[in-house]
Amino acid sequence: MPVKLVYRGKEYEANAGSTVRDAVRKIGLQPETVLAVLDGKLITDDTVLREGMQIRLVAVISGGAG
Amino acid sequence: MKCRKCGGAAVINMRQHKLALCAEDYLAWLPEQVQRSIEKYEMFSPADKVLVAVSGGKDSLGLWDILARLGYQADGLYIGLGIHGGFGYSDQSRALSQAFAGARGLKLHIVEVEAAYGATIPELAVISNRGHGRPCSVCGLNKRYIMNRVAHDGGYTALVTGHNLDDEVAVLMQNTLNWAGGYLARQAPVLAATRPGLARKAKPLCRIYEREMAAYAIVRGIDYIYDECPHAVGSTTLYYKELLNQLEEKRPGAKLQFYLSFLQAKEAGLFSAAASEPDLHACQRCGQPTTAPGECSFCRLWDKVRAVKGLPTRLPASMLQPHVETEP
Ligand code: SF4
Ligand SMILES: [Zn+2]
Ligand SMILES: [Zn+2]
Numbered sequence: 001m002p003v004k005l006v007y008r009g010k011e012y013e014a015n016a017g018s019t020v021r022d023a024v025r026k027i028g029l030q031p032e033t034v035l036a037v038l039d040g041k042l043i044t045d046d047t048v049l050r051e052g053m054q055i056r057l058v059a060v061i062s063g064g065a066g
Numbered sequence: 067m068k069c070r071k072c073g074g075a076a077v078i079n080m081r082q083h084k085l086a087l088c089a090e091d092y093l094a095w096l097p098e099q100v101q102r103s104i105e106k107y108e109m110f111s112p113a114d115k116v117l118v119a120v121s122g123g124k125d126s127l128g129l130w131d132i133l134a135r136l137g138y139q140a141d142g143l144y145i146g147l148g149i150h151g152g153f154g155y156s157d158q159s160r161a162l163s164q165a166f167a168g169a170r171g172l173k174l175h176i177v178e179v180e181a182a183y184g185a186t187i188p189e190l191a192v193i194s195n196r197g198h199g200r201p202c203s204v205c206g207l208n209k210r211y212i213m214n215r216v217a218h219d220g221g222y223t224a225l226v227t228g229h230n231l232d233d234e235v236a237v238l239m240q241n242t243l244n245w246a247g248g249y250l251a252r253q254a255p256v257l258a259a260t261r262p263g264l265a266r267k268a269k270p271l272c273r274i275y276e277r278e279m280a281a282y283a284i285v286r287g288i289d290y291i292y293d294e295c296p297h298a299v300g301s302t303t304l305y306y307k308e309l310l311n312q313l314e315e316k317r318p319g320a321k322l323q324f325y326l327s328f329l330q331a332k333e334a335g336l337f338s339a340a341a342s343e344p345d346l347h348a349c350q351r352c353g354q355p356t357t358a359p360g361e362c363s364f365c366r367l368w369d370k371v372r373a374v375k376g377l378p379t380r381l382p383a384s385m386l387q388p389h390v391e392t393e394p
Contacts, residue, residue, distance in 0.1 A: 032311040035078075035280055042077040042284050044067040044086060060280035061232070061307050062123055062294040 003049045007034070007057040014049055021045040024057065033061050078281045081318035089285050096282050097132045100270050104136075107255040109268035110224035116140040117222040117265065119213055120166075120174070122159030122291040124283040125228030127166050129271055131288060133226075134172060140226075142167055143216050145209055146178035148186025149201075151296025159291045166288065167393065175220070176391045177212050183368055184377045193371045201297055204367065211364040214354060216390060217265040225265040232276035234269070235321045236306040238328055247340025251332070260346055261355050273322065276307075 005012040005023060014023035020036045020043065036043050037056040049055075067076040069088035076086035087095055103109070110116055118133065120126040120142045133140040144163045149156045160176070167174035180186045185193065187208065191201035217225045234253070241249045257267040271279065283290050298304060313320045331337070346355040349362035356362035369379045 030308070030311050030315060032277065032314050033308075035277065035284065037284065042089070042281060044076050044079045046067050046079065058280060058284065058292075060277045061304065061311075062125075062276075062298070 003051065004054045005057055006054065008059065014055075016049050016051045016053075018049055019045065020047050020049065020055065023049060029057070034059055077285060078278075080275070080278065082275065082314070082322055083319075092281065092285055096274070096278060097135055099274060100129075100132050101136055103255065103273050104268075104270050107268070107272075109226070109256045109270055110138070110266065112138060114139070114223045115221060116224045116226055117175075117213070117217045117220065118142050119209070119225070119227045120144050120163050121228070122162040122166075123228070123294075124288065124290045125230050125233075125271060125276070125279050127163070127228075127288050127290050128279050128282050128286070129226065129228045130166070130172065131170075131286060132282075133270070134170060140172070141220075141222075142172060142174040143213060144174055144176045145212050146176065146180070147205060147208075148178070148180045149188060149295060149297065153293060153296075155291070155293065155295055158293075162289055162291050164393065174393055175216055176393070177216065179208055179212070184372055184375060190367070190371055193374050194367055196367075200301075202301070205297075207363060207367065211354065211362075214264065218354075219390075222265050224268055226268045226270055228271055228279075229269040230271045230274050230276045230279050231321060231325060232307050232310070233303070234272050235310055235325050236303045238325060239306045239310060240302060247337055248342070250328075251337040251341035253328075254332075255329070260344075264355065273325070275321070 003014040012027045034057040067086045069076045071091040074088040079086040118130045187205045191204045197203035255272045349356045351365040
């Protein structure tokens, strides 16, 4: 089972053994702009991905002209 | 990664502070930081009656939660803009704000722009032909007016908004690139009341990263509106936030440094030549302070739009006082 990342309703695959931070970069996002949630809990981005993990990436940026 | 305070599993690593914390210690740490800003910039005290502008987003709901936890008397104000955007943005954000207030027994004032004045914000933008296809300028004008009005009528002494560090730095960047001296001189964590009887304006989250507020909402279990206002997509603010995050990625702490050194430079008088107290007087119609001669831009905007919609113009004074629903 591969590792799954879900961001804004879209699914991405990532490699087990890499960190959340690297996986986030690999799908073209800035690590600074997302938070990773595993089973409803926030995890730090140095967490190493393991087979079968499903990670939800939450965008932290919002807002328009005010 | 381990929590620096207790050695437990960290939920957030803040490179800018070289600090990783577990859920429990994070929930204690963030309100302390907000309290420090409130004191440092003399925003308000426990004796103040505080009005928090809430949008249903993570920043404003998180701020309200923190102020309540810190023991401030803070009521909320939700302004219904009538923005749909294909997913009921305004309806959803109102429902989330109401649910948040209800669950905590906090007092929420609600003003629906359409019910109070006769048009939604997107309609207002189209009819008045302002803002080059974006409703943000009329939206900002209405929000500022209604916030001041409700604060004034409700006897609030401080009006606070959920602007975070990233919001402030995005504006700072834009103003710096334009060397907009007047704007730079006025950008501040707290603005004194411009007239007696008016509320002070404060941004208690001005030193808190947007990422830290999102993390707080998640860890604290605050249900907030995840999708942003549909009109924010493609805005210059978002563009500058992206640029600044690229900088932050290479140099953790760069955003905070930019903001704090700006405040220091201002304190040292770097922008004092550009600082000018706007010449305010009372609008002839509604009495709110304005720089425009005669009637304020809010009154003039609504006159024009109500005329186009065939509604009676010359809003009676009673209507200029927005209808405010209050719960619980
Ligand atoms: S992005 Fe939306 S809420 Fe913000 S100013 Fe524009 S219309 Fe108003
Ligand atoms: Zn801890
Ligand atoms: Zn007026």
